[in-house]
């Protein structure tokens with residue numbers, strides 16, 4: 384498997400790929416890879432002759448310096464995991480920040496029709512400017528035909544779609560379903576930082592989402608939200624940051640149910656000092 388640290392080397396290789404009329408898929412990641420990431424890579428391998436997996440902990444999307452410092456960096460085991468795919472179509476781009484950013488390592492400012500102000504945007508200031516900056520830079524470096532993002536970060540997925548629209552990239556964005564542990568906890572690079580006690584408690588998050596989905600069939604969004612908040616208020620190990628039922632397209636909190644709209648429940652929870660997010664389709 385080819386591993387590139389420098390964009391100029393990666394681009395030289397990709398030029399040859401393009402000469403053969405092959406398509407390039409991109410899977411951006413921050414490493415500490417798990418089966419959720421691999422599911423994106425596998426989907427990309429079905430669609431493309433070459434798949435670039437970027438592994439880069441992007442400093443500009445962290446609003447909390449402790450979180451950035453503690454974020455797992457496991458390049459050796461990430462490469463071993465990708466090598467298990469035994470697929471020569473996978474190429475890794477694992478750069479330093481200076482290779483991804485020209486000059487200063489700072490975010491650009493974007494407007495995404497308000498998508499960036501909801502949920503994660505409210506609780507993680509500057510997060511989506513950082514995400515969009517790195518994704519835009521990666522798109523310009525790799526020039527993929529298709530790029531793959533997980534529904535685990537559903538708000539990010541919608542913002543990337545908007546980024547493509549407003550920046551005029553000719554890239555198809557593919558959303559991929561959430562992979563879960565057998566007890567329902569959404570796979571995440573952060574799960575490895577959970578204490579045993581918090582790990583045991585955290586499947587409660589998906590249980591609440593599933594219960595909320597059932598309740599949403601007969602109750603108002605307000606009633607469902609109040610119920611979820613109460614359930615967490617009584618929880619000894621998990622602290623709810625937000626639970627929101629929102630329109631899938633606008634990400635605005637629901638006002639009145641309309642059968643024509645698609646809704647999703649979004650949640651962020653602290654398990655000790657580890658922040659976990661998840662979401663579920665409601666209708």
Ligand code: AMP
Nearest residue numbers: 412413414419532533535536561562570
């Ligand atoms: P990250 O390394 O956390 O930035 O994630 C890289 C990509 O993998 C993002 O598009 C995520 O949404 C996606 N991803 C992370 N966890 C999962 C999961 N459990 N299931 C599916 N996709 C995921």
